[in-house]
Amino acid sequence: MSHPEGLHRLPLPGTESLSIQVSPGRLTLLRSGQPLAQVATVEEGGTTLFHLQEARDGEAEAAIRAFCYWHFAANPEQQRLAWRLESPAVGAVQQGLLLPGANGLLQAERSLFWQLPAPWLRAAQGNNYPQLMVMSPDGRRHPLRAPKASGEVYRRFDARLGSWISLRTLDIDLDLERFNRWQNNPRVLEFWQEGGSLEQHRDYLQKLADDPHTLTLIGCFDDQPFAYFEAYWAKEDRIAPFYAVDDYDRGIHMLVGEESHRGPHKVASWLSALVHYLFLDDSRTRKVVAEPRADNARMIAHMQGQGFYREKEFDFPHKRAALMAVEREWFFDRCELC
Incomplete structure (x- = not known):
């Protein structure tokens, strides 16, 4: 050895x-x-x-x-x-x-x-939450979701980077200015198309805070914020009609805002941590999906490097998307977390 x-x-x-x-x-x-x-x-x-x-x-x-x-x-x-x-x-x-x-x-x-939640999972919310099927306002039948976590939810030392990778929930008052700066970065704007004023972004984040199917997260390296993530329950999301969605599938939107934390070695760290967190948060989650723009070849390649496969392409009203997915069994069987 x-x-x-x-x-x-x-x-x-x-x-x-x-x-x-x-x-x-x-x-x-x-x-x-x-x-x-x-x-x-x-x-x-x-x-x-x-x-x-x-x-x-x-x-x-x-x-x-x-x-x-x-x-x-x-x-x-x-x-x-x-x-x-x-x-x-x-x-x-x-x-x-x-x-x-x-x-x-x-x-x-x-x-x-690596499926044992301690000590990486800091705020366990969904694992023991009982199942009650409910209807969303737009007529989708799905499990009632656990109350959202708050504060730090995940922390792990990445031995390859020699750095802590952690996830915490977004605080609108604390994070609004950096979120606004990140969204107005031309590189981010090209793919997210969510540029705007502070007030527009406050409204955007408040709407997500009030939405039980979406959790907004800030990614940190050594406690320094560098990225914004949205983790959502796929069953209640606009992605649901486009594939055979399961009750506990999770989806992700990803944004790296700080230029100093770009690069494949950093992506490998935060993307594996984000997926790890979502699989730990509820043991019933069998799949994590994403729908990057189909021409975002760099992000798609990064995701494939972490076990995501490209299931198909499909059309949202605002973009041509690639359906990317990673399954629990694949992620843990080939787990390279350290």
Whole structure:
């Protein structure tokens, strides 16, 4: 197994961090500088087995979770970890962190690990919200949506960039001027066509704030705002008639406003984070869709690099659009989050 140089420390949301001390056949896991556990490694039948040892009292499950995070972040190609534990890990099995395997082994699957909401999901809204079917004013039947989140909803340290990527809900008073500046940028204006005055943009954002099917978000790198996103429930949206929409599909509109945060490496970080957040926000969401302008080749290529496929082209009243989609199974099976 390989551990990229420099990835011996991983910050966690909040004030804590993970670090690893490597010695032959043994890894010492520290949380905020304090020993959390030791993990011994043994080669058996061509497979590396991990043995949890000397875990802090009552924190065996936390140690397994922390070690899996560090290992999957350090090894993006690694799909599973095999564990041999001295005592049952009932909680870890019940939540899907570990799966029972043959010969008493347990396995951590990368595709399951990244579907666990903690600690990335900061404000869980939809996962446990009961289903009640209602009719929208325009006659669309859809589930009643959970109340909108507020504040920070997602945070993760991107080990490749060495930066925090976070999402928070838009605050009209705080964000109006930057939203206005971004929308009037000629590059943005070409595709969004939403240029206007501060008052026009206040009305635009207030309308979305009052709309239960749309959540407005600000993307931040190291807590500095750089992008605006709209996440919407596709069933109630204008996109619904154009494909076989599911009750919990989500859609996205995307705008990078700060020139210093453009580029494919930044897109890979924020787009994967945005999709990750939407899949975590409600485990019933099977697909995330988008409808960029069909001639926006650069954005479409960025999306395809993150697992979106181009289902078709279709006509909105105001544009020729490409229907782009990424499915939950594909996203997590090929998950390269770190």
